[in-house]
Amino acid sequence: MEVIPAIDLLSGKCVRLYQGDYQQSQVFSENPVEVAQEWVKQGATRLHLVDLDGAKQGKSANLPVIEAIIKAISIPVQVGGGLRTKENIAQLINLGVDRAIVGTVAVENPELVKQIATEFSDKIVIGIDARNGKVATRGWLETSEIDAIQLAKQFQEYAAAIIYTDIHRDGTLQGPNQEALRELTEAINIPVIASGGVSSLTDLLSLLSLEPLGVTGVIVGKALYTGKVDLKEAIQAIGQGRWQDIPPDFGSSSFA
16 A cells, blocks of 8 residues: 655645645645655655645646656656646646546546546546545535545546545544545445545554555645654555554544
């Protein structure tokens, strides 16, 4: 299971939001490229970039920063935020993005996403950002009536993976929503990357019990920036972890 550091971009800076609220943003660095290089130095094997401006505007808004990060490091980068056209997705892939994450357009124009996923093969990931089980769109500013699991089922034949984010946990350090993750992984047959709420090494290790069900990665943001999780230690622990040895109630306080 990969531990994937998150870099959220807002006005060219590295920030973290609280429950997706743009009014509750905290700047952690003025130089996202240096942040990316530091995570690589500490052992990251993949980075997760979110263009928060793009998510609101409906098109990539931090391309210069994204390109600079890609050029500065040698590990795969996945990018989401405002990717709602084939042209925008192609633009990012041409810059060297390993995977493009689509969310809003998967809800609003699913047939287009299926076409894009077919064309770009393993480059497309579906980002499912859920609020009380329903899919949120447009930078989490709107909530649809579409069930998160049903959306995942709709795209499991087309996407390389699903990134599942529990909005109520994101940026809160309250622990991942393991029950929702279990329900999702049991319902589909493609890899799932967990996101939202990781606050400690205990949270990360507790997710190992879901690895056999298809959780192949976990995105960590605020916990890394506040020092609650040490990336080197986390990567080592996850790499050596054995989910079979974890008791059933391990990390249960993180349940929804």
